[in-house]
Amino acid sequence: METYYHPQDLSKFAEMGKGNPELWEKFLAYYNAVFAEGALTEREKALIALAVAHAVQCPYCIDAYTQACLQQGSNIEEMTEAVHVACAIRGGAALVHGVQMRNVAQKLSM
Template sequence: MESIVSVDTRQGGLSVCVGKHHRIEKGRPKVHYHDSDDSKFMNDLRAQAPEMIGAFFDFDKAVFSKKVGNLDPATRELIAVAVAVTTQCPYCIETHVRKAKTEGAGGSDIAEAVMIAAALRAGGAVTHGWLAMKALQDD
């Protein structure tokens, strides 16, 4: 759930900014993201960049192939879940959780991958905090 950044009820309307991409004006959404049928726009993307989309899917297929690499499919999918949580892609989260489950991962495996991702994301914030402390020394 996105947090409300600002609410403006002046001039008889309602304007709400939710995150950086959501706006509700006069009680109605102006743009809404992450709808269940958004994948229909893949055809538009494929039509505008067919070679690049083809290369992307070939790469994705190779990365998750059971015929290459040393990691078992469940581990690959758990890594994908952790990365998807970190990059905050709802489509990737849903897809890779389902695939991880199909490959034998359970709820505790998914939760562990999520918490590993959370720890790394938090760790990155702490280590970037070092840069803030360093900046204090630069003056």
């Protein structure tokens, strides 16, 4: 079936450098620095990336960071909890906007 997303496109990510190599190199240097061991371990950063991948619902990122998490020694229980964190924040973000709904409704109502 025709679809916008193809798994094999993940490996073509570097082709984005062809349109503007300078910006691509800067992005890559920043990206690699972000994921290097720092105050957080590479394993912890991969779990954060996995959660964010679900929050932004990027299938490429979910594929890449599921592999990265396993390769960093994380287990399915930890990865599931990371996804729940994304879910809780997304759900909570929707719910907290209910306060706006309540404010508007309160203003309009007698």
